[in-house]
Amino acid sequence: MLFNLRILLNNAALRNGPNFMVRNFRCGQPLQNKVQLKGRDLLTLKNFTGEEIKYMLWLSADLKFRIKQKGEYLPLLQGKSLGMIFEKRSTRTRLSTETGFALLGGHPCFLTTQDIHLGVNESLTDTARVLSSMTDAVLARVYKQSDLDVLAKEASIPIINGLSDLYHPIQILADYLTLQEHYGSLKGLTLSWIGDGNNILHSIMMSAAKVGMHLQVATPKGYEPDPNITKLAEQYAKENNTQLSLTNDPLEAARGGNVLITDTWISMGQEEEKKKRLQAFQGYQVTMKTAKLAASDWTFLHCLPRKPEEVDDEVFYSPRSLVFPEAENRKWTIMAIMVSLLTDYSPQLQKPKF
Incomplete structure (x- = not known):
């Protein structure tokens, strides 16, 4: 039913929530979450099933409703830190990640090629191992997908594709x-x-x-x-x-x-081809x-x-x-990605009808 959103609060009984902030968000029956993404990398949606993609969207809607509509404070990432590697400039990716991670109680660290030695004075392998010892996850916005693949192979923490030449899953x-x-x-x-x-x-x-x-x-x-x-x-x-x-x-x-x-x-990187x-x-x-x-x-x-x-x-x-x-939804979806890869949290919002 439209706008009939029920939230499980503190494991109590299901209660009818207020009208949802976006129109036509249909909800189905509440289902127990069986999707587990904690500890995984997100390099491409090729590696995710339809149910896993739907789960991330469900979690995005849950966080958006609870935080934006209900005004709840959810420090789900309290005490966690995120390394943000940016070879390419960005407005939405940087703002959504920094503000979203901080809103959930975590600490984002913004790193450009002027701040670290990514693949130049330090190998990608060494960078991955160092970041793994100091942060809980890394979001990397890079030129080459192959660099993300190396980071994921060598790191012991989740690596998230913030954009590459091949994919932009977030x-x-x-x-x-x-x-x-x-x-x-x-x-x-x-x-x-x-x-x-x-x-x-x-x-x-x-x-x-x-x-x-x-x-x-x-x-x-x-x-x-x-x-x-x-x-x-x-x-x-x-x-x-x-x-x-x-x-x-x-x-x-x-x-x-x-x-x-x-x-x-x-x-970016194709400026010489502009006329053509x-x-x-x-x-x-x-x-x-x-x-x-x-x-x-x-x-x-x-x-x-x-x-x-x-x-x-x-x-x-x-x-x-x-x-x-x-x-705006860049923020809620990146928050959901971080929560799903770093915690055991399950959405409390009724599962949408996909």
């Missing part, structure tokens, strides 16, 4: 929480990706089918997603009875889509013309920062745009 969890809040369920939604075959798309491809969503992808020729990731995504779609299509026509990908999604065409990329992506701007082909309940997502050539103001600032709730 962004996708925020996207899914936003859609869950708006539509009430993820199952059966059609995502229409219009843009680059980049790390954001790769993370969607590694997870959408697992939670029951269809995916329609449009990329310019020469900018398609990684073929190995595409092959695995096709397998996931088959296993989960969802649809996956790839095209070079942005209007074809938009047709019937519930969610129009795009991202920057020029990521802008030419290749002509016709890929998301506009109301694009939206006319989408489903009647279409919405729009962009992980930010946004440039006007990617999506025009009419769509970006429209009531259909969920980009700012999406940005």
Whole structure:
């Protein structure tokens, strides 16, 4: 039932909670949590099942409700510390992680390449071992996925991918929480990706089918997603009875889509390709013309920062745009990741209907 949220407080009886902060957040029957993520790494959603992804979204909604709506103080990470390695600058990843970890009682430590000797004066192996002795987890925002793989192999604490050239899993969890809040369920939604075959798309491809969503992808020729990731995504779609299509026509990908999604065409480190990329992506701007082909309940997502050539103001600032709730949800989902990897806490909010 909509807005009928029940919370188990202090192991007492189930009580009816107040109206939830987001509309259309449907709840199913309360289920005992059987998902255990404590101690694991989060390098890519490829390594997580659909139930595990849903669990992280459930925990995100739980923390958001208890802290933001009810005003509870939950020092679940009291006495714990987090190393934050940033090779690339960030607004949302840094703020969501620092404020979220601190809000849960922990101590985040921000580290840039000017602060540590990551892979230069000190090997990744040595860095991983040192950080393991001083922190409880590491979130690393790096250029190369292979660096994350080394850190995870050598560290004895959870390593979390804050962004790499191949994946951006923490962004996708925020996207899914936003859609869950708006539509009430993820199952059966059609995502229409219009843009680059980049790390954001790769993370969607590694997870959408697992939670029951269809995916329609449009990329310019020469900018398609990684073929190995595409092959695995096709397998996931088959296993989960969802649809996956790839095209070079942005209007074809938009047709019937519930969610129009795009991202920057020029990521950090690709500045020299700007002129070539802008030419290749002509016709890929998301506009109301694009939206006319989408489903009647279409919405729009962009992980930010946004440039006007990617999506025009009419769509970006429209009531259909969920980009700012999406940005806020970076905080609640990263908090849920930290709690799930570092504690035995189980959500008290009724499990959503996914």
